[in-house]
Amino acid sequence: MTLFRSMAIRMALVYILLVFGFGYVASALYGVQITRHDELFEKAQHTYTTRIETHGSRGEIFDYDGSLLVGNMPTMDIVGDPANIFILNKKDEAKTETECRMIADFFERQCKNVNSDEIFRRLMRRTFTTTDKDGNKKEQDCHYAVIATGVEYDTAKELKEKVKELSFHGISFTSSYRRKYPKNTMLANILGLTNVSADTFIPVQGIERSLNEAMTATSGSKVYERARNGRPATFTNNKSEPTLDGYDIFLTIREPLQAIVEEELDLMCERVKPHAAWAILVDPSTGDVLAAAQRPTFNPNDRNTMTTESATNRLSELALEPGSIMKPFVISYALDKGFVTPGTMVDCEQGVWKYAGRLLHDTHNVGKVPVTEIIKQSSNIGTAKVSVMMGAKNLDSALRSFGFGQKTGIQLKPETSGIFRPLEKWDSLSVSRFCIGQGIAVSPLQLARAYCMIANGGYMVNLRIVDRIERGDDIRIMPVVKEKKSIFVNPTTKKMITDMMIGVTEAGGTCTEAAIEGFHVAGKTGTAQKVINGAYSNRYYASFVGFVPAENPKFVLLVTCDDPTVGSRYGGSASGPTFKAIAERTLKYMHVQPQLTREAWLAERSAAQKALHERKVREDALVQARREERDRQLKAEKAKESAKSTGTAVASRPSSSTKSTTIRR
Amino acid sequence: MNKFTKKTDPSKDGTGDRRAETPWRAWLIVKMVLIMSIIFAAFFARVHLNDKTEQLAREKERITAQIEEKRTEIKKINIQIAQLKSWENINAKIRQYNLALRAANPSQVHQISRSGIDTPIMSRSDDTRIADLSANTVQNSGEIR
Numbered sequence: 104m105t106l107f108r109s110m111a112i113r114m115a116l117v118y119i120l121l122v123f124g125f126g127y128v129a130s131a132l133y134g135v136q137i138t139r140h141d142e143l144f145e146k147a148q149h150t151y152t153t154r155i156e157t158h159g160s161r162g163e164i165f166d167y168d169g170s171l172l173v174g175n176m177p178t179m180d181i182v183g184d185p186a187n188i189f190i191l192n193k194k195d196e197a198k199t200e201t202e203c204r205m206i207a208d209f210f211e212r213q214c215k216n217v218n219s220d221e222i223f224r225r226l227m228r229r230t231f232t233t234t235d236k237d238g239n240k241k242e243q244d245c246h247y248a249v250i251a252t253g254v255e256y257d258t259a260k261e262l263k264e265k266v267k268e269l270s271f272h273g274i275s276f277t278s279s280y281r282r283k284y285p286k287n288t289m290l291a292n293i294l295g296l297t298n299v300s301a302d303t304f305i306p307v308q309g310i311e312r313s314l315n316e317a318m319t320a321t322s323g324s325k326v327y328e329r330a331r332n333g334r335p336a337t338f339t340n341n342k343s344e345p346t347l348d349g350y351d352i353f354l355t356i357r358e359p360l361q362a363i364v365e366e367e368l369d370l371m372c373e374r375v376k377p378h379a380a381w382a383i384l385v386d387p388s389t390g391d392v393l394a395a396a397q398r399p400t401f402n403p404n405d406r407n408t409m410t411t412e413s414a415t416n417r418l419s420e421l422a423l424e425p426g427s428i429m430k431p432f433v434i435s436y437a438l439d440k441g442f443v444t445p446g447t448m449v450d451c452e453q454g455v456w457k458y459a460g461r462l463l464h465d466t467h468n469v470g471k472v473p474v475t476e477i478i479k480q481s482s483n484i485g486t487a488k489v490s491v492m493m494g495a496k497n498l499d500s501a502l503r504s505f506g507f508g509q510k511t512g513i514q515l516k517p518e519t520s521g522i523f524r525p526l527e528k529w530d531s532l533s534v535s536r537f538c539i540g541q542g543i544a545v546s547p548l549q550l551a552r553a554y555c556m557i558a559n560g561g562y563m564v565n566l567r568i569v570d571r572i573e574r575g576d577d578i579r580i581m582p583v584v585k586e587k588k589s590i591f592v593n594p595t596t597k598k599m600i601t602d603m604m605i606g607v608t609e610a611g612g613t614c615t616e617a618a619i620e621g622f623h624v625a626g627k628t629g630t631a632q633k634v635i636n637g638a639y640s641n642r643y644y645a646s647f648v649g650f651v652p653a654e655n656p657k658f659v660l661l662v663t664c665d666d667p668t669v670g671s672r673y674g675g676s677a678s679g680p681t682f683k684a685i686a687e688r689t690l691k692y693m694h695v696q697p698q699l700t701r702e703a704w705l706a707e708r709s710a711a712q713k714a715l716h717e718r719k720v721r722e723d724a725l726v727q728a729r730r731e732e733r734d735r736q737l738k739a740e741k742a743k744e745s746a747k748s749t750g751t752a753v754a755s756r757p758s759s760s761t762k763s764t765t766i767r768r
Numbered sequence: 769m770n771k772f773t774k775k776t777d778p779s780k781d782g783t784g785d786r787r788a789e790t791p792w793r794a795w796l797i798v799k800m801v802l803i804m805s806i807i808f809a810a811f812f813a814r815v816h817l818n819d820k821t822e823q824l825a826r827e828k829e830r831i832t833a834q835i836e837e838k839r840t841e842i843k844k845i846n847i848q849i850a851q852l853k854s855w856e857n858i859n860a861k862i863r864q865y866n867l868a869l870r871a872a873n874p875s876q877v878h879q880i881s882r883s884g885i886d887t888p889i890m891s892r893s894d895d896t897r898i899a900d901l902s903a904n905t906v907q908n909s910g911e912i913r
Contacts, residue, residue: 170850170853171846171847171849171850172850174843174846174847174850175843176843176844176847177840177841177843177844256840256841256844257844278836278840280843283847285847285848285850285851285854286850286851286854286855286856287854287856288856289854289855289856334825334826334829335825358855359855362855362856365855366855366859
């Protein structure tokens with residue numbers, strides 16, 4: 104019985120102990136599995152999982168046909184592990200120092216811009232101090248010391264082999280890439296460039312800046328559980344967030360056309376030695392920029408060639424007074440709204456006209472001429488008179504309807520919208536000056552777009568330099584933004600203004616140098632005085648802009664020379680020959696067949712020459728007649744005076760050849 | 769199974785047919801062996817497959833690295849091609865070898881049209897080109913700004 108009792112007590116004790124024991128285990132399990140689950144799970148995960156950040160590559164830039172303009176050049180970064188080098192040398196100070204010195208000397212010999220002492224110093228720095236949240240300082244092993252960055256891929260591969268042969272400890276090679284511009288200076292100002300800071304590309308300008316968001320790669324990550332050897336364990340759920348490369352950008356630029364424009368621009372710079380020069384080639388039907396170049400420019404692969412002058416994108420950032428190339432916009436508006444017809448006679452006052460108390464001059468004396476001749480001979484006075492007749496309000500809407508004062512919509516940043524004062528702020532002179540491109544500042548892109556509108560029959564079209572962006576099968580085409588309604592009310596306006604502009608490149612026009620055999624070239628010259636320190640200087644912007652073939656234009660081309668120092672300063676002489684050279688080569692590239700045979704074209708030219716000669720003869724005769732009339736008048740006046748003094752009466756009648764203007768306000 | 773119950777069974781006492789006992793024991797052994805072999809097979813299969821999987825994982829890693837390397841090489845070569853194809857380089861070569869090259873006269877050039885072949889957009893007629901682009905054209909309101 105006693106035995107039984109003691110057995111029962113012992114069993115009860117064991118039972119109680121077991122209950123408590125299990126109870127404790129259960130509560131501990133509850134604590135571990137439920138209460139502290141998240142905290143402990145995170146801790147455990149931190150111990151046995153590895154997270155690797157993965158980076159995609161930045162989008163590349165191509166021309167319309169897929170020729171690479173900006174690419175990612177594979178390179179390698181060489182990194183040392185100072186703490187590991189020390190451990191692998193069995194923590195022997197002398198041995199570690201010897202190896203570090205050998206590594207440093209080796210890389211100084213093999214890589215450019217690497218300093219042996221600097222590498223040695225970095226490799227010998229085995230620890231670094233960190234401060235935690237509470238401000239406590241802590242010594243930590245240093246596992247990262249940069250030896251060289253951006254080492255060329257092939258060189259790095261060779262170095263890797265050599266490092267293996269020499270059995271250097273703690274050296275690793277990591278893949279990286281840098282931006283490469285394989286065409287060097289070509290299109291540099293449009294493409295722009297990037298800087299690199301902590302593995303991130305910082306866009307500086309151009310397409311690199313304006314489409315940075317699309318080109319930037321999305322970072323991803325790989326999370327895996329480590330096996331004993333440190334490699335990813337096979338039977339675990341390895342999570343990964345995908346890395347997405349940036350979109351590749353396809354421009355509207357055609358590389359062959361770009362090369363033509365760049366070459367011809369270089370030749371022009373040799374010929375006239377300007378301060379700067381630029382040219383832009385645009386498809387008037389879509390607003391596609393086919394080529395755009397400027398001088399001076401820079402090589403994005405060599406930052407030493409960069410200056411403020413060469414890095415500025417003049418096409419989109421520069422606002423300049425355009426001069427006479429503004430005239431066709433005013434005249435076409437006046438023709439369209441019926442203020443004038445091509446035959447309306449305008450007295451150009453033989454080169455000097457006073458308006459609002461200020462004199463306006465023409466570069467050469469022009470008499471009473473039809474509106475057609477105003478464009479052909481680029482008469483400031485003639486245009487100003489048409490403009491005055493239209494009135495300020497109409498001139499304002501004319502220029503605004505051609506897009507002046509607004510951005511062109513091109514995917515380039517920054518872009519100026521020019522300087523075009525609102526109507527309320529115009530003064531009495533504005534109406535006679537804006538129409539000839541004075542007092543108004545426009546960008547080359549705005550000018551090109553406005554001429555596209557003349558060429559395409561008055562349809563406002565936004566300029567486009569990015570055709571599409573692509574990432575694998577994800578292709579996004581940038582839409583053509585074009586107004587569906589023409590600004591020309593009269594369907595014949597385009598023909599009328601085009602015919603006038605064709606006259607510019609024919610005999611008697613201001614730029615016969617731009618004529619192309621077999622084609623009608625519609626164009627306009629512009630010679631604008633540069634404003635320096637708020638005053639007009641004797642330096643000029645010499646421009647020529649036009650479209651070919653005039654009747655069915657394939658492109659609009661603007662060539663501008665900033666301050667030509669050799670030869671003529673006029674737009675026709677400085678920029679006209681370059682326009683011709685680019686246009687001729689572009690027509691060949693586009694396989695545009697000539698409109699006229701050589702014989703027909705020459706016949707047209709000689710007919711124009713003959714007409715000019717006849718007109719000159721007529722004008723000379725008129726001038727002669729006026730001169731004789733004036734002499735006669737003078738003689739009559741003298742005779743009258745002498746008769747007065749002698750008391751004789753002489754009959755006289757007023758002359759009928761007094762100056763008259765068809766348009767005068 | 770104890771010896772008392774066995775004894776009550778006349779067929780299975782010492783006097784009974786002893787051969788009748790053998791299949792039962794043999795069957796037990798066979799069953800044991802079968803179970804054990806399945807367990808061993810499963811164990812070895814697991815070990816073997818594990819090994820194989822790890823081998824394949826390593827192989828995959830190696831091939832992935834190779835693909836990555838090839839991709840890098842392709843990128844490098846693409847840039848070299850772009851450099852060689854640049855007009856700057858071609859012009860330099862033309863000058864270097866004094867090649868008498870010049871652009872063709874438009875009258876010497878004839879466009880060959882073959883059905884089924886997509887001609888470059890530049891050389892198509894305006895109408896076709898505009899039709900192509902019209903699908904992606906955003907039409908603004910007719911108002912002039």
